[in-house]
Amino acid sequence: MKVKIAIFFIFVYCITLLVNLPAAVVVAWMPKTAIKINDVTGSIWQGQAKQVVVNPKLTLQNVKWDIQFDALLDSVLAANVSFDNGPQSMSGKAVVEYGITSGQASASNVILDLTSQELLTFLPMQLPVKITGEFSAAIKKVQQGSPYCEQLDGVIFWNNAYLSSQMGNIDLSSAAVDLSCDNGNISALVTQKSEQLITNLDVKLSEGGAYQLNGDIQGTDKLDPSIAQSLSWAGPRNASGATTINFKGRL
Known part of the structure; x- marks a missing residue:
């Protein structure tokens, strides 16, 4: 019984760490690509990047994301994503989804x-x-x-x-x-x-x-x-x- 309780608490602890994992840490672990993500705050589940440089022609400012936990139950990674490059400039928002099993x-x-x-x-x-x-x-x-x-x-x-x-x-x-x-x-x-x-x-x-x-x-x-x-x-x-x-x- 004590073993089961210990395993349960370890599981909860791991989930808590994952939920609160800073997005900046994840970005630092990511392999180097042409995309540059700068000034990241929040967690991987809900956070913000001050600037995302996709390529020399495309830079997104004030990028925010909020992952939908309930979609994970259907093997779908879904997130509310938005960006705003400022007044009289490009802005956008969407619900972006990726089927984990379907690809x-x-x-x-x-x-x-x-x-x-x-x-x-x-x-x-x-x-x-x-x-x-x-x-x-x-x-x-x-x-x-x-x-x-x-x-x-x-x-x-x-x-x-x-x-x-x-x-x-x-x-x-x-x-x-x-x-x-x-x-x-x-x-x-x-x-x-x-x-x-x-x-x-x-x-x-x-x-x-x-x-x-x-x-x-x-x-x-x-x-x-x-x-x-x-x-x-x-x-x-x-x-x-x-x-x-x-x-x-x-x-």
């Missing part, structure tokens, strides 16, 4: 806000146009799958959208991209409407980076003439006068 990663209730300038720093190539505005993403659920997704349900908004180029400028007002998963492939429905331009596009991204773009773009009499002329190069016009878009290729 699948997912996220839900994702909210991400960033400016157009921040977005440009993440692009692999320089755009031939200048963009301004603010981007917001609201993803209800995204789950890793083959080739890209098992689930995807969300929308991306581009507010105060504006394009500037040598050919002219376009006031897009606002644009929305509805995201979904179609048999593992990413599907995006792009809609945009302003006094100068109306856009409806259906974009498919399938295995191997193959993409297909279909839809139409309608310019109004307020659109810059040089931009309106360039639309005729993108495709034929339909009965309503909109330019029909039909492209496919590989990223």
